[in-house]
Amino acid sequence: MKSNWTGCALSLLILLAAAPAAAQSYPNKPVRLIVPIAPGGQTDLLARLVAQKLSEKWNQPVVIDNRAGASTRIGMSLAAGSAPDGYTLVLANSAMAINPALFKMPYDTFRDLAPITNLAYIPFVLATHPSVPAKSVKELIALAKSGRHKLTFGSGGSGSPSHLSGELFKARAGIDATHVPYKGLGQSLVALLSGEIDFLFAGPLVVMQQVKAGKVRALAVGSTKRFPALPDLPTVAEAGLPGYEAGIWFGVLAPGGTPRAIVNKLHDDIVPILALPEVKSRLEAYNAIVIGDTPAEFAAFIKTEIAKWSSIAKKITVQ
Template sequence: MIVHKRIGAVLALSFAAAYCVTAGAQENYPSKPIRFIIGFPPGGSNNIVARLIAPKLTEYLGQQVVVDNRGGANTSIATALAAQAKPDGYTILMNAPGHTTNPSLIDNLSYDSIRDFEFITQIGRGSNLLATHPSFPPRSVSELISYSKANPGKVNYGSSGIGTSVHLSAELFQYMTQVKWVHLPYKGGGPGMVALLAGEISLYFGNVPTVIRHVRAGKLNGLATTGLKRSPAAPKLPTVAESGVPGYEVTSWWGLSAPAGTPRPILQRLHKATIRALNEPDVRKLLESLGAEILGTTPEEYAAFIRHEIDKWGKVIKAAGIKRQ
């Protein structure tokens, strides 16, 4: 009996000590640099947003927030790395649309897009812009639908790769309007835009900042943007939804998450710091210049958004017959 009491006392002390260490670590957080994983190579809007937010988090948290670019496989390489990290607040992940499309595009993912993450906040979102070459007859979304139905299989469009928001913008359009186009995937957004400017493809859903300058220069025709609201960077262009395809919405978006099991007090501190950063005038100005709508949602709102997008794109990808990789 005495031995059992002693063992019980030792276990109780061990649990108490472990609790104190854990609680102390949370109170002192952060006490070392934080790794900020991005699923893209340097360059592009995702990298711009991450490197805009990171210095602000460094300032507010008192420790260096280091951007770690791990591009490839539509962000799944970076996402897997974050999912496997220790849930102590020293690894955070920049989420992008691939987080919600990969479950329907890639076989044998090493992570679960919902269960393996704690969602902190959705930073913002931006629209794509449906642009056409000047030689292509349609000048509006309604004309594009009519022309496509009259010429099935003769309209081609480019994308920056299979499963990207550029590709899925076109697939959702076809799904909702019952038209059929020919897909020509390119190795990135740059080659896709070059093909459109050269007239090698009829249309392209590029991100607003990249496409709008060519529209303003008269090199391309802008038909509509893909968000539910008009883009701040192209306010004169209607949305696809208001142009005759109600409910149509595709956005490029950015959000923050951490490995599942990260302590709530740490998540709350990261959320508070990120919201503070999003309210800084210089951050807002740059994000708005990218055509972004700044959000700063609650963790609950962000998690609900992730679940909705996974369900939405699962249906579109299945209907489009896009093969899993």
């Protein structure tokens, strides 16, 4: 019996010693970074920026693998089912927190994925057509409640972050507005410019040029604090809806079960990249706010996001 206990103890010690050793030699071969959208979008561009800097740091290739489709579920499922050895990563966006609220998922977010860090966040801007007789969030809410104007809002598609952000606004404000989905935010912006819809939630890059030209009106920003790129624009929260927050975030995750030592090394190697001058300037050009939180903080944030969107999804129908 004693020899059995001794053998078990030795095996445990070997396993405990192996994890740090594996992290020290990691990575010793190419790493795959799955991007669950098509090439060219902000998620893809950020992934390529991070991959380039990690390749330089590790002296190992970090290969981008675009796996678009099903609102990021194809790429996320591939990542969740990959070997938990640190050689497959995924750069997810906020759709990963919305999807569990809308669809039956082929993986368990909390069991099958290991958060590493939330890289950056781009808050949505609440923008209206100039013909809408409301110049503030409070006036827009009052207009909706008056019954004098039946509001419509557009989005980049049913179930998209811009759609759910509008539904969150409706729920928090206690108003009604008809959702009009389009094939992408570009089409919804065209609809806003023509007056086909009354308002939408979209990233600053989508709407701010039109705001400056006076073709649309920006009422507020969806971040918890004022957006540095738009310091004169109030947040939705301070403009009348306390606690409102909506936008797009971008984070790196590994398959669930990836050794903690490797997760920590990935975090420690990725976060300093966000402080590099060329990376900071690129993120500022995207109107992104740098985050770089810990694995535990990112995991808690994802849990909060899923709960928030689940409460909204129960009230709507996604086609």
